[in-house]
Every structure is written in structure tokens, then in C-alpha cells.
Amino acid sequence: MKISVDNYSEEELQEEGVFEWPVRKLGEEKMDWYYEETELCYILEGEAVITTEFEATTVRAGDFVTFPKGLECVWDVEDEIEMHYSCE
Numbered sequence: 751m752k753i754s755v756d757n758y759s760e761e762e763l764q765e766e767g768v769f770e771w772p773v774r775k776l777g778e779e780k781m782d783w784y785y786e787e788t789e790l791c792y793i794l795e796g797e798a799v800i801t802t803e804f805e806a807t808t809v810r811a812g813d814f815v816t817f818p819k820g821l822e823c824v825w826d827v828e829d830e831i832e833m834h835y836s837c838e
Contacts, residue, residue, distance in 0.1 A: 753800060753807045753823075754816040763814070768792045771834040776827045785821045788838040790814070796831035800824070 763769065774791075776798070797810040801824045809815050817823075 751802070751818045751821045752805065753802065753818075753821070755807060755809060756814045756816075757812060758814050763792060768814075768834050768836075771836045774831075774833055774835050776825065776831040776833075778827050778830055780824065780826045783823050783825055785817045785819055785823075788819045789817045790836045790838070791817070792834045794832045794834065795829075796827065796833075797829045798825055798827040798831055801826065 758766075771792070773794075776796075791809075791814070793809050793811050793813045793815065795811050797808065800807050800809060802821065
């Protein structure tokens, strides 16, 4: 299972309704996380390194991230994160 990081234009994000999704904030911390369902996130602010058993991925403001269902990872938030999110 891999984390997918993409970049979309503001127009594409608006068409998908991303800016209507709820907002989640994560402070500077390190935590284990398990995704019970696929989650889509658009990072508004901050930066984090997300580590799985296969890879380490850095996400930052402007990234559109897809976390697949069943993914286990560790979030290491280096700069407070604010993001829109939606679960499928």
C-alpha cells in the first residue's frame, strides 16, 4: 500500500468540493495511525513526514494526499498541519 501525493489546480479542487470538506488540525507530534477507510486530504498548512513499512513521504501545503484503506503509518508532524479531509 502506498500513499499517493498529487498537486491539483485550485479550479480542480473547487470542482471536487475539497474546500467544503471538514478541516482537521494536527499539532507538532509523532503518532501511529491506521486508516479504516480510504482518506483524501488537501494540506492547507504545515509539513509532516509519514512513514509506512515501505517508505517515508513528506507532505506539505498544496499537496493532495490519498491514504488507502488498511494503511498503517506513523505521522511525524514537523510543522502544525491544517488540512481538508474526506473519507470514502
